[in-house]
Amino acid sequence: MDVDLIIAGGGLVGLSLAHAVAAAGLQVAVIDPVPPEAATEAVFDGRVSALGRASYRMFDALGLTGDMASEAQPILDILVSDGAPASGGYRGPSPLTLHFGHTDAGAGPLGHIVENRVIRVAQNRAVAQQGNMTLIAPDRVLDAEPDSDGVTVRLASGDKLRARLCVAADGRDSALRTAAKIKTVRWAYGQTGIVTTVHHDRPHAGVAHEYFLPAGPFAILPMTGNRASLVWTEPTARANAIMQLDQNAFDAELSQRFGSHWGAVCSHGPRWSYPLAFHLARDYIAPRLALIGDAAHGIHPIAGQGLNLGLRDAAALAEVIVDAHRLGLDIGAPTTLAGYAQWRRFDNMSLAVTTDLLNRLFSNDLPPLRLARNLGMALVDRIAPMRNLFLRHAAGEVGTLPRLLKGQSL
Numbered sequence: 001m002d003v004d005l006i007i008a009g010g011g012l013v014g015l016s017l018a019h020a021v022a023a024a025g026l027q028v029a030v031i032d033p034v035p036p037e038a039a040t041e042a043v044f045d046g047r048v049s050a051l052g053r054a055s056y057r058m059f060d061a062l063g064l065t066g067d068m069a070s071e072a073q074p075i076l077d078i079l080v081s082d083g084a085p086a087s088g089g090y091r092g093p094s095p096l097t098l099h100f101g102h103t104d105a106g107a108g109p110l111g112h113i114v115e116n117r118v119i120r121v122a123q124n125r126a127v128a129q130q131g132n133m134t135l136i137a138p139d140r141v142l143d144a145e146p147d148s149d150g151v152t153v154r155l156a157s158g159d160k161l162r163a164r165l166c167v168a169a170d171g172r173d174s175a176l177r178t179a180a181k182i183k184t185v186r187w188a189y190g191q192t193g194i195v196t197t198v199h200h201d202r203p204h205a206g207v208a209h210e211y212f213l214p215a216g217p218f219a220i221l222p223m224t225g226n227r228a229s230l231v232w233t234e235p236t237a238r239a240n241a242i243m244q245l246d247q248n249a250f251d252a253e254l255s256q257r258f259g260s261h262w263g264a265v266c267s268h269g270p271r272w273s274y275p276l277a278f279h280l281a282r283d284y285i286a287p288r289l290a291l292i293g294d295a296a297h298g299i300h301p302i303a304g305q306g307l308n309l310g311l312r313d314a315a316a317l318a319e320v321i322v323d324a325h326r327l328g329l330d331i332g333a334p335t336t337l338a339g340y341a342q343w344r345r346f347d348n349m350s351l352a353v354t355t356d357l358l359n360r361l362f363s364n365d366l367p368p369l370r371l372a373r374n375l376g377m378a379l380v381d382r383i384a385p386m387r388n389l390f391l392r393h394a395a396g397e398v399g400t401l402p403r404l405l406k407g408q409s410l
């Protein structure tokens, strides 16, 4: 064997698994077509991630939060409100607002907002210091050939690597998933998420705002300073037109939706756009192969949960692998992998379906549905145990948590 574990994809999820497993003493190779310096350039990925409490605890257990802390914005409150179009613009949030406060849910913030670039910088620094991990980039995994002892992974460079197990963390168009003939259920939403950073006059006090507009959700995610990141969802044709607007016209459109709660607002820096789609792999495992993160599932960003799910995959798989290794078992054996697939399938499937339904329920302006969702939100807002259940889901604190998500080392 060249290494114990090969991970295709050095994205946020693949590198998290690599850190966890390498820190426990296994030899890991990570392959990615994008060199680490390019992946941390400001233009590479303008997104932020809303990391639930459990995900942030995992980064803490992996020793990554020291490098992120000064740029991680604690989420103190979440405001969810329905917005309906008025002639010529958007009226403000409905008075039937759903409010989640951090004091409702025990100690500490509900989570943290961190720029993806900042997470990558922290991960790359840790890669450089981790002797058990090799990052091979740029290169690309083509396919993986399993046999009784291990798996041979073929790279685009012509190199071959051998390990006990190969993990596909190579994103939504996973080459390894295709090569293993794992089918997916998938559909496109016909919506595109516009992402940009805005500056505003008044402090946001750590409040994240999800504003449901008929065209799709408009999420305002507080960043450090008087800044916020937007995930502004529109039907794709309209999103493409908005992307072409000059700064003044773009800011006028955005101010209409943003409201005036944080004073004057203006966009800053580049804009990104992400066509939104759903996919779920029918199987998470194949002989000597396990799928994690977006290679296994891609969900609507309406609840900011895609990365959180991927980190839960990484934490569960890391625990299963490390426990098997310590017992002297084969980390790529079918029984080891079955434990991982069983652990993760229900959580991933239920959140994928929930986010899909939420998007269908909220991305329209049908009066009966508007009434039903407003009443639903008002009801949840008034019933503390229901509010707390939603909060625990958002924080990633339901179900059997892997040790890393409890903040423990492996």
Ligand SMILES: Cc1cc2nc3c(=O)[nH]c(=O)nc-3n(C[C@H](O)[C@H](O)[C@H](O)COP(=O)(O)OP(=O)(O)OC[C@H]3O[C@@H](n4cnc5c(N)ncnc54)[C@H](O)[C@@H]3O)c2cc1C
Residues within 6 Å of the ligand: 008, 009, 010, 011, 012, 013, 014, 031, 032, 033, 034, 047, 048, 049, 050, 051, 139, 140, 141, 142, 169, 170, 171, 172, 174, 175, 176, 193, 195, 231, 274, 292, 293, 294, 295, 301, 303, 304, 305, 306, 307, 308, 309, 310
């Ligand atoms: C607009 C938007 C906002 C979002 N906001 C949030 C949020 O607030 N919170 C949250 O939890 N989630 C959020 N998400 C979801 C989240 O961004 C993704 O779920 C997450 O980034 C997936 O990470 P990943 O590492 O699994 O996949 P990716 O980030 O896609 O990484 C895959 C990696 O594999 C590499 N690769 C590709 N092909 C190969 C190959 N053949 N061989 C080797 N490597 C390969 C790629 O270069 C890449 O580095 C959002 C998504 C969108 C679109």
